[in-house]
Amino acid sequence: MKLQPTLHRAWPVAAGLASFAVATALLFGHSTPSIPGFFWMLAKGAFGDGYAISETLVKATPTLWCALAVAVPAQLGLISVGAEGQMYAGAIAGGALVLFGPRESAWVLIPAMLACGAAGGAAWGAIAGWLRARFGITEIVVTMLQNFIAINVLEYLIHGPWMAPNSGNWPQTADFPAAVTLPPIVSGMRTHVGLFGGVAAALVLWFAVRRTKWGLAVRVLTGNPRVASQAGLSHFAYIVGAMAIGGALAGLGGICEASAIQGRLESTFLQGYGLSGYLVSWLAGHDFRWIVPISILMGAILTSADTLQLGAGLPASSAMILQGVLFACIVGWTSFAKRIR
Amino acid sequence: MAFALCGEILGERAGIVNIGIEGQMLAGAAAGFGVAVSTGNPWLGLLAGAAAGMTLSLVHGVLCLVCRANQIVSGIAVLAIGAGCSSYFGSPYVGRQVSGFAPLSVPGMPAAVAGVLRSVSPTMVIGIIVPLAFGAALYTTRWGLRWRAVGESPSAARVLGINPTHYRWAAILLGGLLSGIGGAALSVDYAKGWSEGMTAGRGLVALGLVVMTRWNPLFTTPVAMIFGAAESLSLSAQSWGINVSPYLLSLFPYMAPLIVLALHARFSRRRGQMPASLADILTIGT
Numbered sequence: 001m002k003l004q005p006t007l008h009r010a011w012p013v014a015a016g017l018a019s020f021a022v023a024t025a026l027l028f029g030h031s032t033p034s035i036p037g038f039f040w041m042l043a044k045g046a047f048g049d050g051y052a053i054s055e056t057l058v059k060a061t062p063t064l065w066c067a068l069a070v071a072v073p074a075q076l077g078l079i080s081v082g083a084e085g086q087m088y089a090g091a092i093a094g095g096a097l098v099l100f101g102p103r104e105s106a107w108v109l110i111p112a113m114l115a116c117g118a119a120g121g122a123a124w125g126a127i128a129g130w131l132r133a134r135f136g137i138t139e140i141v142v143t144m145l146q147n148f149i150a151i152n153v154l155e156y157l158i159h160g161p162w163m164a165p166n167s168g169n170w171p172q173t174a175d176f177p178a179a180v181t182l183p184p185i186v187s188g189m190r191t192h193v194g195l196f197g198g199v200a201a202a203l204v205l206w207f208a209v210r211r212t213k214w215g216l217a218v219r220v221l222t223g224n225p226r227v228a229s230q231a232g233l234s235h236f237a238y239i240v241g242a243m244a245i246g247g248a249l250a251g252l253g254g255i256c257e258a259s260a261i262q263g264r265l266e267s268t269f270l271q272g273y274g275l276s277g278y279l280v281s282w283l284a285g286h287d288f289r290w291i292v293p294i295s296i297l298m299g300a301i302l303t304s305a306d307t308l309q310l311g312a313g314l315p316a317s318s319a320m321i322l323q324g325v326l327f328a329c330i331v332g333w334t335s336f337a338k339r340i341r
Numbered sequence: 342m343a344f345a346l347c348g349e350i351l352g353e354r355a356g357i358v359n360i361g362i363e364g365q366m367l368a369g370a371a372a373g374f375g376v377a378v379s380t381g382n383p384w385l386g387l388l389a390g391a392a393a394g395m396t397l398s399l400v401h402g403v404l405c406l407v408c409r410a411n412q413i414v415s416g417i418a419v420l421a422i423g424a425g426c427s428s429y430f431g432s433p434y435v436g437r438q439v440s441g442f443a444p445l446s447v448p449g450m451p452a453a454v455a456g457v458l459r460s461v462s463p464t465m466v467i468g469i470i471v472p473l474a475f476g477a478a479l480y481t482t483r484w485g486l487r488w489r490a491v492g493e494s495p496s497a498a499r500v501l502g503i504n505p506t507h508y509r510w511a512a513i514l515l516g517g518l519l520s521g522i523g524g525a526a527l528s529v530d531y532a533k534g535w536s537e538g539m540t541a542g543r544g545l546v547a548l549g550l551v552v553m554t555r556w557n558p559l560f561t562t563p564v565a566m567i568f569g570a571a572e573s574l575s576l577s578a579q580s581w582g583i584n585v586s587p588y589l590l591s592l593f594p595y596m597a598p599l600i601v602l603a604l605h606a607r608f609s610r611r612r613g614q615m616p617a618s619l620a621d622i623l624t625i626g627t
Contacts, residue, residue, distance in 0.1 A: 324421030
């Protein structure tokens with residue numbers, strides 16, 4: 001008897017994954033000699049050896065932060081599609097401190113850089129929250145437009161005032177000082193402590209939603225707005241707050257990536273993570289516990305898409321198609337299962 | 342832009358939100374340009390764009406109407422698929438060019454008229470006529486009344502013997518068709534070239550500006566011109582000798598809709614004229 005509810009939840013996901021596999025094979029199978037070999041290549045690209053696993057985790061880290069940035073507003077029923085812009089905002093704010101701030105020791109600089117990154121992302125997210133709470137403008141459109149704005153601001157900076165003098169007109173900033181590079185988890189690999197930060201943040205958020213008065217307030221606000229207003233809960237404050245916290249998380253992800261992986265700011269270095277993050281958060285049902293493992297799976301998909309690019313000569317956009325198709329398959333089957341139940 | 346906006350208005354009037362228009366526009370732009378290059382015929386390009394947009398809207402339709410998925414989530418999936426596929430299949434065409442449409446001409450017309458017509462492309466004319474036609478249809482025909490009824494209250498419509506699912510399928514497909522044409526018009530006629538992500542958020546801006554039109558197709562052209570004006574302002578500012586980075590100027594088309602929306606919300610009744618069945622989808626939590 002106990003199995004049945006699990007089965008009810010599991011079969012749509014299984015069906016979704018199966019359709020995903022079929023769709024992938026149809027789309028990309030023609031470029032490889034055999035279909036099983038194609039999937040084997042995908043798996044090997046993501047988990048084949050220590051380096052592949054490390055790369056999977058590298059890609060999972062910003063995805064994880066973005067997914068958290070989506071899941072926090074989602075607790076209030078808000079749909080934020082702006083994690084990517086918030087990441088850029090965080091990276092720009094943190095980068096400003098590192099590039100133009102005082103030279104201090106790592107013990108001062110790294111926390112200050114992270115704080116700036118979080119603040120930048122939070123401010124960016126709060127704008128959308130404010131527009132939503134004050135004017136009722138849908139946050140979906142605002143966050144998407146903000147993505148374009150953030151990307152263009154970064155382009156302006158790296159093509160203009162922040163361009164490194166010795167870069168030969170290549171659009172990027174000067175390298176960050178070595179003191180602010182986040183240390184790797186295993187030396188020699190690119191996986192960095194930002195991953196631990198993301199996992200810790202997920203645990204804290206899970207606790208906050210389940211066990212604190214804020215979590216309770218959020219449930220009251222979404223469950224019964226009338227009770228919420230009688231209890232004196234401010235919708236305005238919670239909407240702006242949730243968007244700001246989400247933004248801060250994405251901003252942290254952005255500055256972590258800039259510091260640990262790129263070591264500078266450059267063009268479109270965070271491209272695609274906003275979408276992956278949204279997808280992960282949605283697949284996890286905006287549940288903070290599930291976000292961590294699903295982010296790692298998403299990291300695997302992204303890494304194996306890179307392998308495809310090298311191995312089968314497929315363009316980088318394959319990753320986006322893969323994600324969109326995966327999303328559509330799982331959305332379709334889970335909703336269908338709900339409908340026929 | 343006008344096409345996409347009109348498509349989204351019609352969709353929302355039938356209770357369908359389509360976040361994926363950006364993806365449909367991109368797919369339309371890539372497919373339209375590909376066909377226009379290989380056949381040399383811009384009209385076939387527009388057709389191909391329409392077909393590509395419609396194909397993507399099939400995904401949205403299956404997810405929303407057959408599976409009853411959340412429309413927003415489905416739209417994001419469509420957006421990703423459209424954007425990914427357009428750059429995947431469009432990559433061979435980067436850097437190619439098409440000649441676009443021949444200028445409109447009527448034999449024996451006076452030179453002054455010809456001069457005006459030369460600066461007007463056929464897609465602009467269609468883009469102005471289509472919303473007017475759909476606007477007239479929406480407000481004066483039986484078909485339009487039913488369409489609006491489905492958007493206001495699908496259950497009431499069902500009681501009256503209208504099948505809301507049929508109308509919503511039509512709305513989704515029509516939206517995809519119009520977005521696809523919009524994308525193709527952009528690549529074949531306006532830019533005369535294809536580059537990755539070339540719609541640059543026009544679909545999203547359209548989505549935001551629907552509020553401004555108060556869901557009335559007749560206001561499509563004036564509202565679309567807000568974005569057009571913002572864009573051409575940022576382009577021509579350079580030619581006026583204003584020395585500002587092009588990247589800063591390119592912010593303007595995205596900021597303008599946000600500011601306009603905020604002002605609009607400030608000075609008008611909240612959610613004026615929004616089709617009632619949309620409220621369930623868009624206004625969670627307030």
